Amino acid sequence: MNKSFNPVILEQFGAIIGKVHSFSFPKRQGATSEVIFLHTDNGQFVCKVAQTSLYREWLLEEARIMKHWNEETNLPIPTFYQFVENNDESYLLMSLENGIxxxxxxxxxxSDKERYDLLECFGALLKQLHETKPPTSWVTKESWLDEQLEKATYNLQNYDVDGDQPLLDNLKRHKPVPFEQTLIHGDCTIDNILVSNGRVRTFIDLAGSAFGDPRYDIALAIRSIRNNEKMLNAFYKGYGLRTITKEEFDYFDGGLYEFF
Ligand SMILES: Nc1ncnc2c1ncn2[C@@H]1O[C@H](COP(=O)(O)OP(=O)(O)O)[C@@H](O)[C@H]1O
Ligand SMILES: [Mg+2]
Incomplete structure (x- = not known):
C-alpha cells in the first residue's frame, strides 16, 4: 500500500472525524493491515485498513471485539468508532492511543532498570487481562484450543501460512493438558502493546481476543525475551499467576502460532 491519503476514508468517516488536517503512519506497520493516524477537526483517530479476505475477516472480528470490550470491561484498549467495507477493502476507525x-x-x-520495569509492567497488564471477568456471552465450556486447531486446518487449506501438515498433525496429537480458560488477547506480542510515560498501558490489535488458553498469551509475550533470564524474570514478577514450561512455549509459539 502506498503512503498517500486514501480518499475513501473521508467518504466513509467524514461525519465522525470532520476535516482532516494531516495524516501520518506508525514507524512500523503490522503484518495484516495498513494503519493511518488521522489528525482532524474532531481529534486524533486511527484508521486500520485491510485488503485480503482473511485479513478483512480479522478486521471485522477486531471491530466486534473492541466494541464488546468497550461496553463490558474496563480494559485499556482503543475506543471503537466504526467499521465499514467496500468491494476492495475494509476499514476500522478507532481512537488514537498515546504511546509506542x-x-x-x-x-x-x-538502562537495564528501565527495561526490567517495562517488562514487569507488561506482565502486570497481562495479569489484569487474564483476571478480568469475561463478558457473560463469551464464557463457554467449548475448548478454545480445539477451535483454534480447526481454524488452523482451514487456514492451512485455504491460505498461505507458515505451518505445514506434519506440524498440524503433531499439534492435534500432542495437545497440552487442558487449562482453565480466561479472557485472552490472542496475539500478545510486544508489537501489540503500547507504552507511554514509561508504563505499559494499552492493548491493541485485538482480532484474536477470546475466552481461551492464557498460556498462548504468555508464550507470545515472552517469545522475544525468553533467552534473557533477567528480562523473563521481570515479566513473570509482574505477571505472577503462573509460568509456562518449554513444551508449552513450543506448542504455542513455534506451533499453533504458525497457522495464524
Ligand atoms: N489505536 C492505536 N493507537 C496508536 N497506535 C496504533 C493504534 N492502532 C495501531 N497502532 C499502531 O499501528 C501499528 C500496527 O497496528 P496493528 O493493529 O498492530 O496492525 P496489524 O494487525 O497489521 O499488526 C501498531 O504497532 C501501532 O504502532
Ligand atoms: Mg499488530
Missing part, C-alpha cells in the same frame, strides 16, 4: 509499541520502547530505554 513495547518493542520500540524496549529499544529506546537507557
Amino acid at each position: 509499541p513495547l518493542r520500540e520502547a524496549l529499544l529506546k530505554v537507557e
